[in-house]
Amino acid sequence: METELFVRYGPALLYGFGITILCWLAGSIGGVIVGFILACLNRWGPHALSWVIYVYVEIIRGTPFMIQLFILYYGGPYIGLVLSPVQAGITSFVVYGSPYFAEIFRSGFNAIPKGQIEAARCVGMPETRILWRIILPQMLVPITAPLTNFFIILTKETAILSVVTVPELLFQTQTMAAETFTFVEPFLALSLFYWLMVLVTGWIGAKVEQRVTRHLKRA
Amino acid sequence: MNFSFDTIWHNLPYLLAAARWTILISVSGMAISLVWGTALCATRLSANPFLRGAAVLYISFFRGVPLLVQLLLFYYALPYVGLDLPAVQAAILATGLCSAAYTAEILRGALQSIPSGQTEAAYALGIPSFSLWRRILVPQAVRIGMPSLVNELILLVKVSSLASVVGIGELTRISQNITGETYRPLEIYITAAVIYFAINWVLSISGRLIEKKLQIG
Amino acid sequence: MSKEQMTTTADDAIITVRNLSKYFDDFEALRDITLDVKRSEVLCLIGPSGSGKSTLLRCLNFLEQYDGGEVHLDGELIGWQDISHNPRKPLSGEALRKQRQHIGMVFQHFHLWPHMSALDNVAEALTSVKKLSKKKAKEAAMAALTKVHLEDKAENYPANLSGGQQQRVAIARAIAMEPQVMLFDEPTSALDPELVGEVLSVMKDLAAEGMTMVVVTHEMGFAAHVADRVAFLDSGRLVTCVPPEEMFGREPDDARVRSFLQTYRERNVV
Ligand SMILES: Nc1ncnc2c1ncn2[C@@H]1O[C@H](COP(=O)(O)OP(=O)(O)OP(=O)(O)O)[C@@H](O)[C@H]1O
Numbered sequence: 048m049e050t051e052l053f054v055r056y057g058p059a060l061l062y063g064f065g066i067t068i069l070c071w072l073a074g075s076i077g078g079v080i081v082g083f084i085l086a087c088l089n090r091w092g093p094h095a096l097s098w099v100i101y102v103y104v105e106i107i108r109g110t111p112f113m114i115q116l117f118i119l120y121y122g123g124p125y126i127g128l129v130l131s132p133v134q135a136g137i138t139s140f141v142v143y144g145s146p147y148f149a150e151i152f153r154s155g156f157n158a159i160p161k162g163q164i165e166a167a168r169c170v171g172m173p174e175t176r177i178l179w180r181i182i183l184p185q186m187l188v189p190i191t192a193p194l195t196n197f198f199i200i201l202t203k204e205t206a207i208l209s210v211v212t213v214p215e216l217l218f219q220t221q222t223m224a225a226e227t228f229t230f231v232e233p234f235l236a237l238s239l240f241y242w243l244m245v246l247v248t249g250w251i252g253a254k255v256e257q258r259v260t261r262h263l264k265r266a
Numbered sequence: 267m268n269f270s271f272d273t274i275w276h277n278l279p280y281l282l283a284a285a286r287w288t289i290l291i292s293v294s295g296m297a298i299s300l301v302w303g304t305a306l307c308a309t310r311l312s313a314n315p316f317l318r319g320a321a322v323l324y325i326s327f328f329r330g331v332p333l334l335v336q337l338l339l340f341y342y343a344l345p346y347v348g349l350d351l352p353a354v355q356a357a358i359l360a361t362g363l364c365s366a367a368y369t370a371e372i373l374r375g376a377l378q379s380i381p382s383g384q385t386e387a388a389y390a391l392g393i394p395s396f397s398l399w400r401r402i403l404v405p406q407a408v409r410i411g412m413p414s415l416v417n418e419l420i421l422l423v424k425v426s427s428l429a430s431v432v433g434i435g436e437l438t439r440i441s442q443n444i445t446g447e448t449y450r451p452l453e454i455y456i457t458a459a460v461i462y463f464a465i466n467w468v469l470s471i472s473g474r475l476i477e478k479k480l481q482i483g
Numbered sequence: 484m485s486k487e488q489m490t491t492t493a494d495d496a497i498i499t500v501r502n503l504s505k506y507f508d509d510f511e512a513l514r515d516i517t518l519d520v521k522r523s524e525v526l527c528l529i530g531p532s533g534s535g536k537s538t539l540l541r542c543l544n545f546l547e548q549y550d551g552g553e554v555h556l557d558g559e560l561i562g563w564q565d566i567s568h569n570p571r572k573p574l575s576g577e578a579l580r581k582q583r584q585h586i587g588m589v590f591q592h593f594h595l596w597p598h599m600s601a602l603d604n605v606a607e608a609l610t611s612v613k614k615l616s617k618k619k620a621k622e623a624a625m626a627a628l629t630k631v632h633l634e635d636k637a638e639n640y641p642a643n644l645s646g647g648q649q650q651r652v653a654i655a656r657a658i659a660m661e662p663q664v665m666l667f668d669e670p671t672s673a674l675d676p677e678l679v680g681e682v683l684s685v686m687k688d689l690a691a692e693g694m695t696m697v698v699v700t701h702e703m704g705f706a707a708h709v710a711d712r713v714a715f716l717d718s719g720r721l722v723t724c725v726p727p728e729e730m731f732g733r734e735p736d737d738a739r740v741r742s743f744l745q746t747y748r749e750r751n752v753v
C-alpha cells in the first residue's frame with residue numbers, strides 16, 4: 048500500500064520538491080541582490096531615495112506575504128503584468144525578501160567601525176574597492192546568522208505559494224491527499240520533510256559562520 | 267485600467283468586520299503563546315535532561331515547519347484523534363502552539379541577560395524558587411523581551427492570513443470572497459494590505475509606548 | 484633641523500594652513516588657524532581635550548571638510564576645487580584620493596583591517612592604489628614592516644598582535660605609500676604604558692630620516708625631545724606655536740598654556 052502510493056505519487060512529489068527549491072533559490076538570490084542594491088542606494092545614493100526605500104521596507108514588512116502574493120498574481124494582470132504561478136511566486140519572493148535583506152545589509156554596513164573606512168580613504172583607496180575589500184568581507188560575520196535565519200523563513204514561506212497553484216511540494220501533497228483521502232500521514236510526512244530542510248539550512252549557515260569568523264580567533 | 271475607489275468604499279465595512287477576526291485570532295494566539303511559551307521556556311531551562319530535550323525538540327519542530335502546513339496538519343489531525351474543535355479554535359490553537367516556540371526562545375534570551383547575581387542574591391535571601399520566578403525573573407524577562415514580544419504579535423497578525431486557507435472568514439479570506447464577486451483584486455487586496463499595515467502600525471506604536479512605560483516603572 | 488621662529492617663507496613650508504575654520508553645525512571647532520609646517524619638520528599639537536587637535540589634523544587630509552580658509556600641501560589646495568567659488572565644491576573622489584596618497588595618517592585606535600594579515604594590511608593599498616604587482620607589493624610591504632621591526636609578524640592577524648605591534652603595522656601601512664607628510668592622532672593614547680616606548684621609538688626613527696610629521700600627542704616627553712615646534716590649541720584657537728624649549732623651558736606667558744602644562748609638571752612628565 049505504502050510503496051504503491053509512493054510509486055504513484057513519487058514523481059509528482061519529486062517535481063514539487065524541485066519547484067520548491069527553484070522558487071526558494073531563485074527568490075532568495077533575487078532578494079539578496081535587490082536587497083543589497085537597496086542597502087547600497089540607501090547608504091550612498093541621494094537622500095530622497097533613502098526615504099522611498101524606507102517607505103518600501105515598512106510597507107512590505109507590515110503586510111502579510113500572502114496579500115503581497117495576491118496583489119501581484121491576481122492584481123498584476125490588471126496593470127498588464129501577467130505572470131505564471133511560478134513566475135509570480137519567485138517575483139513575490141524577491142519583493143517580499145529584499146527589504147529584509149536590505150535591513151540585514153544595512154546593519155552589516157553599520158557594524159564596520161568608521162575608523163577602518165577612514166583608514167582606507169587615507170591611503171587613497173577608491174570607494175568601490177573599500178566596499179569590496181574592507182566592508183564586505185567583514186560584514187559576513189555579523190550578517191551570516193540573520194541571513195541564515197531569513198533563508199529559513201523563506202524556506203517555510205514557499206508553502207504559501209501553493210495558494211496560487213504553484214505546483215510546489217505542499218500543492219502536490221494536497222493533491223495526493225485529496226485523491227487518496229488520506230490526510231494525516233502525508234501532512235505529517237511533509238512536516239518532517241520541511242523540518243529536515245530547515246535543519247539542513249541552519250546547519251549550512253552555522254558552517255558558513257564558523258568559516259567567516261576564523262580570523263577573529265586568537266591563536 | 268481605472269482604479270475603482272467605489273469598490274473599496276462599498277466593501278470597506280465588510281473588510282473591517284473581517285479584520286476583527288484577524289485581530290481576534292492573533293491576540294488569542296498570542297495569549298496562548300505567552301502561557302505555553304513561558305511553560306516551554308521553564309521546561310527548556312529545567313535540570314531534567316529529558317524535559318529539556320523534549321522542549322528543544324518541540325521548539326525546533328514548530329520553528330522548522332511552515333505554519334501553513336502545521337495548520338493543515340492540525341485541521342485534519344484533530345478530528346482523527348477525536349478532538350472536534352471548530353475551525354477558528356483550531357486555527358488559534360495551532361497559531362498559539364507554533365508561536366509559543368518563538369516566545370519561549372525570546373523569554374529564554376531575556377532571562378539569560380538578567381545578571382545571575384540577582385538570582386544568587388535572591389537565594390541568599392532565602393526566597394523560594396517559585397516566588398523567585400514569579401516575582402523577580404519573569405517580570406524582568408517580559409520587560410527585556412517586550413520589543414521582541416510585540417514583534418511576535420505583529421508577526422501573528424500577518425500569519426493569521428494563513429487561516430484563510432482552512433476557510434476562516436478573516437481579512438484575507440473575505441478579501442478573496444469579495445474579489446470573486448467584484449473582479450477587482452487590485453483594489454480589494456491593496457485595501458486589505460492597508461488594513462493589515464494599519465493594525466501593525468498601531469501595534470508597533472503602542473509597543474514603543476509600553477516599552478517606555480516599563481523602563482520608567 | 485631648522486629651529487627658527489614661525490616666520491617662514493612659503494618655499495620651505497610643505498603644509499600651509501591659512502585662516503582655517505571649521506564648524507560642526509553651529510559649533511565652532513576651529514577658528515582662524517594659520518600655521519606652516521616645514522619640510523622634515525616635526526610639529527606636535529598639544530592642548531586640552533576638545534580643543535580641536537584631532538579636527539585640525541583631520542582637516543589637513545580632508546577627513547573633515549573645513550569651512551573657511553585654505554590648506555595647501557606642496558602648493559596644492561587640499562579638498563576643495565576652488566575657494567573663490569561659493570559655496571565651495573569638493574574635489575572629485577579621484578582627485579581627493581590622489582592628494583591623500585601623499586598624506587599618511589595614523590589613528591589612536593590603529594584601525595587595522597582585522598580580516599587581513601599584517602602584511603596584507605600594508606600591501607592592500609600598494610596593489611589597489613599604487614597598482615604594484617602582487618609580488619612587488621608584498622616586497623614593499625615587507626620592507627615597511629621591517630622598518631617598524633615587525634618582519635617576523637607579517638603573517639599575523641591583528642587579533643594576534645599586541646596594541647603596540649598593531650600601531651606599528653598601522654605606521655607601516657601609512658609609510659609604505661611613501662607619503663610626503665605623516666599625521667599622527669594620539670598614536671600612543673590607547674596603549675598600555677609599557678608598549679608606548681616601541682611606538683615612539685619608531686616615530687623617532689621616522690623623524691630622524693627626515694619625514695615631515697604632525698603629531699597630536701599627550702606625550703610631553705616626545706614633544707620636548709623630538710618636536711621642532713610645539714603648537715598649543717585651546718577652544719579651537721591656536722594659542723602659540725614655538726620650539727619646545729620655549730614651550731616647556733620657561734614659565735609660559737599664556738595662562739591657559741601654564742595651567743595645562745602644570746598638570747603634567749605635577750606628574751613629573753616634563
Ligand atoms: N563629528 C563631530 N560632530 C560634532 N562635534 C564634533 C565632531 N567632532 C568633534 N567635535 C567637537 O569638536 C571639538 C573638538 O574636537 P576634537 O576631537 O578635535 O578635540 P581634541 O582636541 O582632539 O580632543 P581629544 O584630546 O579629546 O581627542 C569638541 O568639542 C568635539 O565635541
Ligand SMILES: [Mg+2]
Binds near residue numbers: 536537538668669
Ligand atoms: Mg582627539
